[in-house]
Amino acid sequence: xxxxxxNDLKAEFExxxxxxxxxxxxxxxLSENRMEAPDQMPPNRPTExxxxxxxxxxxxxxxxxxxxxxxxxxxxxxxxxxNVTVDLPTTKEHVHVERVxxxxxxxxxxxxxxxxxxxxxxxxxxxxxxxVKKLFVVEELHITKKLETTHDxxxxxLLKEEIHVNRVAKDTPRR
Numbered sequence: 001x002x003x004x005x006x007n008d009l010k011a012e013f014e015x016x017x018x019x020x021x022x023x024x025x026x027x028x029x030l031s032e033n034r035m036e037a038p039d040q041m042p043p044n045r046p047t048e049x050x051x052x053x054x055x056x057x058x059x060x061x062x063x064x065x066x067x068x069x070x071x072x073x074x075x076x077x078x079x080x081x082x083n084v085t086v087d088l089p090t091t092k093e094h095v096h097v098e099r100v101x102x103x104x105x106x107x108x109x110x111x112x113x114x115x116x117x118x119x120x121x122x123x124x125x126x127x128x129x130x131x132v133k134k135l136f137v138v139e140e141l142h143i144t145k146k147l148e149t150t151h152d153x154x155x156x157x158l159l160k161e162e163i164h165v166n167r168v169a170k171d172t173p174r175r
Contacts, residue, residue, distance in 0.1 A: 006062075013057075020055045027051060071169035078162050086156050089149055096144050102137040109135055119144045 102123075110123045120143045128136050 017055050017057070020053055024053055027053075071167060074166045074168065076164045076166075078164070080160050080162065082158050082160065083155055084158055085153050088152050088154055090152055092148050092150070094146050094148060096146065098142040098144075099139055100142050101139045103139075104137045106135040106137055110137065118146075 106125075109125060112122070114121050122141045122143070123137055124139050124141060125135055126138055127133065
């Protein structure tokens, strides 16, 4: 749009300039004819005075900028597979149940559960029919927990991405 306006202005300017040049040429011709025949000149003007039109020309500047390609950049990505061995600790709980015979009469029932170190003891009682009714501890269950840790190896596939950047520049002197 701006270029069209500039072209229109330039064409108009050139047209007016040509008209002025023609007018000046006509006036110069008239002046020469008047100089040859001073009696034909208008009485109000002195003979030495001649009108001339001088066109005033002005240039204008337009400043702009443009994008210049200095090089190319190529980016690529690759995926690599690596097999690695992973050490996974796993914990298992084993319960060892030991039946310990007690065979003892008691007047009151013992506590339902008691602990001695890592061992949990649960008394097992029964009622026996006698003339006198008494509690008799037949046996106790001694339960001991042991923790066992083992190491199992598993093959695991891991993905790793790498980025490659290659810049291609215009020829520049290298050191």
